Amino acid sequence: MVLQASGVMSIPANMSVDNQLPVSWTTHYNCTDVTSSYMSRLWSQDLHPQNWTKYQVWEWLQQTLDMHQIDATSIPFQNFDLDGRQLCIMSFQDFTRAAGSVGSILFQSLTDLKWNGQYGQTDMFTPGDIKTEIEKLFDIKSSFQPNAILSSPAPSSPDPKRSQVKRHNPRGTHLWEFIRDILLNPERNPGLIKWEDRSEGVFRFLKSEAVAQLWGKKKNNSSMTYEKLSRAMRYYYKREILERVDGRRLVYKFGRNARGWRESEK
DNA sequence: ATTACTTTTCCTGTTT
DNA sequence: AAAACAGGAAAAGTAA
Structure with a gap:
């Protein structure tokens, strides 16, 4: 029953032993031109979101939420139990379904990373926008089918107006x-x-x-x-x-x- | 490969 | 004597 370590998507060996991977998206502050070009070459290969492991996706989530000062408990992490390949085929709508209004922030972040390898190029989330996004968190409705994302990358929306469930703790079998x-x-x-x-x-x-x-x-x-x-x-x-x-x-x-x-x- | 929190497992000793 | 109660410790789960 243990599916752990199954080689569904193989990671190059040099990737798993590289200790600088986790902070890849924060290294841009001190990149020189030389390293910059080197980095971009790296980016197009090993570091592209497409090649992230599940753990790297998890780290990106933490980083991005933290960067926008969004409480991590606001979104259902289980909807992001994905590797980079799966993450990259998610549509904007998929993000919205998976994380409510925060989904748009995540989508934007990922788009920046996919195209530029870093943030800031198309910063549509100014502080004012962030505040708006955070305010929206209060009326996030969260009910999703965890499998929906995996099984249908870009399906036609079965429920355009999302759900009306507001309790963030639908489970509850203590x-x-x-x-x-x-x-x-x-x-x-x-x-x-x-x-x-x-x-x-x-x-x-x-x-x-x-x-x-x-x-x-x-x-x-x-x-x-x-x-x-x-x-x-x-x-x-x-x-x-x-x-x-x-x-x-x-x-x-x-x-x-x-x-x-x-x-x-x- | 993270943290916080809850439950499980095991154990030694006490009480009913 | 048998079944419960008490908690300490630590491992194992689980969700965010």
């Missing part, structure tokens, strides 16, 4: 949420966990090992046990997701930082 959701679905809870005090958020494991198995199933880990699950539960005390209930075995209580378990806020 252990305590998993436990909570079992409690909240009595019909699908075959006596695994039971409310001890519904309004106080106190509950008790009835079949501790069965719950552990179910948790393991969700995490694709068949060796999960209550012993290990409970260790994770104990870590929640410090974070006040759970409160301690001592003296009563298999009994826990939701804390101030646990959300969505009350009848009212459900």
